[in-house]
Amino acid sequence: MSDTSRTYDVVVLGAGPVGENVADRTRAAGLSTVIVERELLGGECSFWACEPSKALLRPVLARADARRVPGLRHAVDGPLDVAAVLSHRDDMVNHWHDEDQVEWLESVSVDLVRGHGRLDGPRRVVVSTPDGQTVRLDARVAVAVCTGTDTALPDLPHLDTVRHWTNREATGADTVPARLVVVGGGVVAVEMATAWRALGSEVTMLVRGEGLLVRMEPFAGELVADSLREAGVDLRFGASVTSVTRPRGPDGDVHVVLSDGGRLEADDILFATGRTPRTGDIGLEAVGLTPGDWLTVDDTFQVTAIEDGWLYAVGDVNHRALMTHQGKYQARIAGPVIAARANGEPVDTGRWGKHTATADSAALPQVVFTDPEVASVGLTAREAEHAGLRIKVVDNDFGSVAGAFQYAEGYQGRARLVIDLDRGVVVGATFVGPGIAELLYSATVVIVSEVPVDRLWHAVPAFPTISEVWLRLLETHRG
Known part of the structure; x- marks a missing residue:
């Protein structure tokens, strides 16, 4: 040509x-x-982000849910079939064709x-x-x-010469590293820590700040952190990386030096430190x-x-x-x-x-596919206050929702609505718990349509479903 x-x-x-x-x-x-x-x-979503990451996470979350169901938990006590999980991931991305x-x-x-x-x-x-x-x-x-x-990589000496993971390697790896360091505390970091820990890696998370998922409601990051620790992730806050090397060559261990002088060795290191x-x-x-x-x-x-x-x-x-x-x-x-x-x-x-x-500003929905799942749309309470709104924050644990306990024994989760009192409408919603991702669209419609809170009283959730949390939230709001 x-x-x-x-x-x-x-x-x-x-x-x-x-x-x-x-x-x-x-x-x-x-x-x-x-x-x-x-x-x-x-593009990125189809081959190196959304699709392969969810393919890795789906077996992890399904097993976690099954372990909470009486009569089923003992059937899933064993480890995941890693080869089958990775093969499913490959199928979902059409083997990168x-x-x-x-x-x-x-x-x-x-x-x-x-x-x-x-x-x-x-x-x-x-x-x-x-x-x-x-x-x-x-x-x-x-x-x-x-x-x-x-991926926005940190400014570390000679990082470009060190074999490291970004989201692409994290979603496309064909073997499970025995030891994985995850740098970051956002969505990619928590999802990949969840997936690779369940697939068998010893995972250490290094988070520069003092919490996970800091752009969401604080309780979301707290519940995810608790779950990661319970799964065996070594979660370290206030941890900044100053040096990353592979002194024995590209196939040797990665050596990580922290700002407090601490040191780590691992097989691989994932940088989930934002986007550029x-x-x-x-x-x-x-x-x-x-x-x-x-x-x-x-x-x-x-x-x-x-x-x-x-x-x-x-x-x-x-x-x-x-x-x-x-x-x-x-x-x-x-x-x-x-x-x-x-x-x-x-x-x-x-x-x-x-x-x-x-x-992009009024009703931005997002799901984090961790265990527990996190789903949010609209403004957090902090964002609403910063915008000058006069708000009421309505919280409810899923402990009072029958559908949640049908879904999983000992269900742990929390829901929040942020209500604009002057307009009488919901401007933000956050749900944290197993299986709550599908709740998000209803919240998105409520916010986009500016449905009056009083009108929501007449939107009846089916019993027993997790969506009954809407009724519990409205009852709490009415007092």
Whole structure:
């Protein structure tokens, strides 16, 4: 293939779930669309994050639930079948092949160019293909950057020379390390500590702060910490890493030095220390932006620093909400926005308009797949107070919910609603306990729809289900 130039209405950089959804929406609206990807179609979520991590965690959580059921616990006393768990993980990621994603793109008439795409001026992307050729793509209407994020690694001496894990190695490893150090206290850290401990690793968690999941309600991190300790995880707070080496070479033990002078040895070390935008080498300098920066956007996902409104940034790369489902939500807005503007149609940017994002701030749902599970949406009590709301915090243990005890003997968990007293609506909800992830959508609908709390009294939960916690919370609120 020789060097070529092509022109489309829309060029999408990045073929993860976000880029795929943007491309699908613009093509469905009649705009010719091409997507550029240098790795696998389906991106981080499909191959190195959401899908493989949940494939590892599902057997862990199912066994934990079974151990709480009378008459069943002794049937699951033995260790997990590691080979079967890893084989299931491999199946879930299609053994790191993306042919099905290619077929889907073809089915919706979106073109694909494989290679490393870089901006080369307004409305232009230049792609270096794997076979050494160059493809120049010109966009009549818009370029959408959907390149996502990478692991943000700490600034440690010579870390780049030390074989270490990020989320990719943690979700893709084909053997169980005897000893694993996990650095971090956020979602990736607690989920991977849960999975690999259950698969047989001796896990040590090093958390710089004094708690886990610090962006959620404090009790969420406390309950997860208790469970990790009970599972045998060595959990250390206030622990900062100053040095990581493998003095005997890449296959030798990893040596970790802490700020207090403590030392650890392990087989592998996972850094789950946040995310950084994948914008360092996509040509931002060619359009007057700074490589490596997050891309600031308005509520229609136009990059605010670019004149003429031709550049969009959708998904993690804009730093609004770093979760796959939120990126796909953004794509469902950005695609129609691009099409509406291209066709000269009015853009609906009212508060709940179809062309404006509101869920990134008003109702952001998240599930942490640990044992116990954690599910939250909307504002924490701390965030609501910081926003100046006059609130009431309503807490309830699951101990009074019959459905919880049907689910698991000795069920331990807690629920919280944050109520805006001036408007009489729920603005935040958090649930912690086994099997509570599916409670989250009902809470999300309540917050997005601004259902009056008094009206919720007439939404009757079935008995005996875990969802009856809603009734207990409302009874506590009424007093």
